[in-house]
Amino acid sequence: MTKKRPPVALIAGPTASGKSALASGLAEATGGAVINADSAQVYRDLPILSAAPSIEDRNRAEHLLYGLLDGAKACSAADWAELAKTEIARLHSENRLPVLVGGTGLYLRTLLDGIAPIPEIDPQIRAEVRAASVAENLAALTPLDPVAATTLNPGDTTRIARALEVVRSTNKTLGEWHEEREGGIGDAIDLTALVLTPSRPWLYERCDRRFQQMIDHGAVEEVETLLARGLNPNLPVMRAIGVAEIAKYLMGEWTLEETVAAGTLATRRYAKRQYTWFAHQPPPEWPRFHDPLEGEAIDRALAMFFPAG
Numbered sequence: 001m002t003k004k005r006p007p008v009a010l011i012a013g014p015t016a017s018g019k020s021a022l023a024s025g026l027a028e029a030t031g032g033a034v035i036n037a038d039s040a041q042v043y044r045d046l047p048i049l050s051a052a053p054s055i056e057d058r059n060r061a062e063h064l065l066y067g068l069l070d071g072a073k074a075c076s077a078a079d080w081a082e083l084a085k086t087e088i089a090r091l092h093s094e095n096r097l098p099v100l101v102g103g104t105g106l107y108l109r110t111l112l113d114g115i116a117p118i119p120e121i122d123p124q125i126r127a128e129v130r131a132a133s134v135a136e137n138l139a140a141l142t143p144l145d146p147v148a149a150t151t152l153n154p155g156d157t158t159r160i161a162r163a164l165e166v167v168r169s170t171n172k173t174l175g176e177w178h179e180e181r182e183g184g185i186g187d188a189i190d191l192t193a194l195v196l197t198p199s200r201p202w203l204y205e206r207c208d209r210r211f212q213q214m215i216d217h218g219a220v221e222e223v224e225t226l227l228a229r230g231l232n233p234n235l236p237v238m239r240a241i242g243v244a245e246i247a248k249y250l251m252g253e254w255t256l257e258e259t260v261a262a263g264t265l266a267t268r269r270y271a272k273r274q275y276t277w278f279a280h281q282p283p284p285e286w287p288r289f290h291d292p293l294e295g296e297a298i299d300r301a302l303a304m305f306f307p308a309g
Contacts, residue, residue, distance in 0.1 A: 004190070005188060005189050005190040006092040006188075006189055006190065007097055007189070007190045007191075007192065008088060008097075008098050008100065008189045008190070008191050008192070009023075009026055009032070009097055009098070009099045009100065009191075009192050009193075009194075009305055010037075010099075010100040010101075010108070010191060010192070010193040010194070011023045011026070011099065011100070011101045011193075011194050011196065012037075012100075012101070012102065012103065012105075012108060012193065012194070012195050012196070012278055012282065013103060013195055013196030013197060013274070013275075013278055014103055014196070014197075014203060014270075014271040014272075014274035014275045014278065015051070015103055015207065015241075015267065015270060015271050015274060016051075016203060016206040016207045016210050016267075016271060017103075017196040017197075017198055017203060017206075017271075017293070018196060018198075018292075018293030018298075019101045019102070019103070019196060020034075020051070020053050020054075020057055020101060021057060021293070021298075022101075022196075022293060022298065022301055022302065023099045023101035024053065024057040024058075024060045024061050024063075025060070025298065025302055026097075026099050026302055026305055027060070027061030027062070027097070027099045028060040028061045029302065030096075030097045030099075031096055031097070032061065032091065032096045032097030032098060032099050033061060033062035033063070033064055033087075033091055033096060033097075033098065033099065034053070034057075034061055034062070034063045034064065034099045034101055035064045035065055035084055035087050035088065035098050035099065035100050035101070036063070036064065036065040036066045036101065036102055037065075037080070037084070037100050037101060037102025037103075037104055037107045037108055037111075038050070038101075038102035038103055038104055038107075039075070039080070039102075039104040039106075039107060039236060040236075040237070040240045040241070041066050041067070041102070042065060042066075042067075042068055042069050042075050042080060043067065043068075043069050043070070043071045043075075043236070043237045043240075044067035044068070044069065044070060044071070045070070045071040045222070045225075045226050045237050046071075046222055046223075046226065046237065046240055046243075047067060047222075048214050048217055048218050048219045048222050049214055049219045049222055049223065049240060049241070049242045049243065049246075050240060051210065051214070052066055052067060053066060061099075064087045065080070065083055065084065065087065068083070071226065071229070071231060071235060071236075071237030071238070072229070072231055072235070074235055074236055075236065077104075077106045077107050077109075077110040077115070078110060078115050080107050080110070080111075081107065081110045081111040081115070081183070084100070084107075084111050085111070085185060088185070088189075103274050103278075105274075105277050105278065105281060105282075109281075110184075111184065111185060112184050112185060112186035112191070113181050113184040113186055114181035114182045114183040114184030115181060115182065115183055115184075116174070116177040116178045116180060116181055117177070117180060117182055118166060118170065118174075118177050119169075119170060121165050121166065121169045122168075122169045125165055125168050125169045126165050126169075129161050129164050129165045129168070130161060130165075134154070134155060134156075134157045134160055134161075135154075137157075137160050137161055137164050138152075138154060138160050140164055141160060141163055141164045141167070144164070144167045144168070144173070145163055145164075145167050145173040145174070145175070147173070147175055148160075148163040148173065148174060148175065149163075162174070192304075192305050193282070193286040193287070194286070194287055194289055194301065194304055194305070195278050195279075195282055195286050195287065195288045195289065196278075196288075196289050196293070196301075197275065197278060197279055197288045197289065197290055198289075198290060198291065198292045198293070199290070199292065200272075200275065202292045203271055203275070204268050204271065207264060207267040207268050207271050208264045208267075208268070210267075211242065211260065211263045211264045211267050212260060212264070214242065214263075215256070215259075215260055215263075219242065219246060220246055220249065220250070220256075223242070223243055223246040223247060223250065224250055226238070226243065227247060227250065241263075241266050241267055241270050242263045242266065242267070244266075245259050245262040245263040245266060246259055246263065248262075287304060289301050289304070
């Protein structure tokens with residue numbers, strides 16, 4: 001007989017879609033714990049601006065991998081996946097349900113499907129690629145990896161450079177490496193997933209309201225403290241939604257009203273990108289829940305994690 005695979009629940013979707021409250025309710029109902037899968041909420045520097053779980057949600061169930069790292073340390077998808085594996089294994093050893101929740105698709109994909117075992121890039125090749133223009137790199141990439149050259153955005157400096165340095169350094173394309181993913185836990189667990197895709201008008205209104213609430217509850221002071229540290233602007237924490245907009249206000253370039261307008265627009269655009277990814281990229285068998293998480297819809301969403309009868 002085949003040993004029964006341990007259960008894992010997953011709630012995914014764009015920002016402001018109600019994931020955190022739903023995950024807290026599921027963990028509370030099952031005696032499980034919520035595991036963060038949001039790249040901004042890993043850091044302890046921006047609990048307000050990253051919409052970290054409320055005290056009320058934390059009181060309902062154990063929350064893991066929130067505010068864990070200092071913003072001076074970049075957390076890769078592979079780093080997060082290893083942390084998540086450890087917590088999932090611990091919860092399973094305690095016969096408790098791990099409830100993954102977040103909007104960072106790359107984190108979830110790395111945990112479930114694994115990561116491509118790409119070796120270290122030759123430093124000289126990396127330096128040469130990074131010193132060239134995006135147009136030069138795209139021209140060089142075309143004969144070496146025509147699939148990537150035709151599918152990547154011609155202006156995407158980072159991804160084009162990455163594809164070129166990989167094929168030059170390893171003589172294999174990124175696509176070929178990704179076919180050899182390893183370390184994923186998807187085949188070793190019994191996954192029940194739910195993707196939240198509420199109506200865009202409802203979602204955008206929540207984005208607008210939440211950003212204003214962040215400003216009202218100390219997001220400006222939070223960013224001011226972060227900027228005072230003088231961290232590398234390329235660190236993930238420095239690129240969190242809202243940091244650049246609030247920084248302009250702190251430098252006197254924008255009024256608070258202009259900052260709020262820009263911050264809500266950036267949040268909407270981020271939600272739109274997440275919405276598109278979660279609507280199309282996860283496996284088709286993952287249910288999509290289209291109703292706004294309000295009233296009885298919350299109970300219906302929770303019921304999808306429990307077998308009928």
